[in-house]
Amino acid sequence: MTYYSTKLDSIFQALADPTRRAVLAQLSSGPASVTDLSQDFDMALPSFMGHLKKLEDGGLITSKKHGRVRICALRPAALAPVRGWLEQQNDRWQGRLEEYVTTLAKDEDYGT
Amino acid sequence: MTYYSTKLDSIFQALADPTRRAVLAQLSSGPASVTDLSQDFDMALPSFMGHLKKLEDGGLITSKKHGRVRICALRPAALAPVRGWLEQQNDRWQGRLEEYVTTLAKDEDYGT
DNA sequence: TGAATAGTAAGTCATATGCCTAAGTAATTT
DNA sequence: AAATTACTTAGGCATATGACTTACTATTCA
Numbered sequence A, B: 001m002t003y004y005s006t007k008l009d010s011i012f013q014a015l016a017d018p019t020r021r022a023v024l025a026q027l028s029s030g031p032a033s034v035t036d037l038s039q040d041f042d043m044a045l046p047s048f049m050g051h052l053k054k055l056e057d058g059g060l061i062t063s064k065k066h067g068r069v070r071i072c073a074l075r076p077a078a079l080a081p082v083r084g085w086l087e088q089q090n091d092r093w094q095g096r097l098e099e100y101v102t103t104l105a106k107d108e109d110y111g112t
Numbered sequence C: 001t002g003a004a005t006a007g008t009a010a011g012t013c014a015t016a017t018g019c020c021t022a023a024g025t026a027a028t029t030t
Numbered sequence D: 001a002a003a004t005t006a007c008t009t010a011g012g013c014a015t016a017t018g019a020c021t022t023a024c025t026a027t028t029c030a
Helices: A003-015 A018-027 A034-038 A045-057 A080-110 B003-015 B018-027 B034-038 B045-057 B080-110
Strands: A061-066 A069-074 B061-066 B069-074
Touching: A003 A018, A003 A045, A003 A080, A003 B003, A003 B018, A018 A034, A018 A045, A018 A061, A018 A069, A018 B003, A018 B080, A034 A045, A034 A069, A045 A061, A080 B018, A080 B080, B003 B018, B003 B045, B003 B080, B018 B034, B018 B045, B018 B061, B018 B069, B034 B045, B034 B069, B045 B061
Parallel strands: none
Antiparallel strands: A061 A069, B061 B069
């Protein structure tokens, strides 16, 4: 399995949960501490920390300790592999559409 | 949890596996039977069928039985919710960037 | 210095996931 | 009609996931 594929695995896995997507939405307003981030979620802190770990392991966020406070931030371009994959998928689909359109045009040329 | 969020859960979950992404890539060339699709994968048929079910439950493909053969096809626009979410996320990030740039401009105005 | 705050580590539980094999059913071919 | 093909169902196994509670450590505040 290529690195790219493994990367996509962990990114999509990280995104496959509403809590984690909500965290990314919050972080798009700027860096925040774990405590700040956790305010909007009705779950135990260790559970919430687990989600942050998943996001960091997927490369979507970074975190750094400042004293007793851990600050999390979005990683710009973190979702680039997702965009890349969507584009790839779309190109293949578009390629097939163009082939189909070309075939239609030929059929029309030969048609009565 | 909104329908949209649940939808994203199952789509991202479906995409969080290299086998399922590879199936989507294959189907972007056009509809195919289960047997045709499974040729490229070194796994037991029931396991492979499980992946197809996940893709179908996520709304990314459709399948229809024709006699004893089941034909699978991509659903156009199936990935629209993913694009939508990325756009949303990007807009929030861009909005913050613009706010940041505006703040910088103000600082420069007031600066010596 | 003790109290409070902000995480962190460990263990548990129920459920989900990704694979397997075996056996079965339905449709087609011989 | 029997054999073959193309799935489909069921059960099992090991691992992962998402939540919990408890207890702990590190840092800051009073």
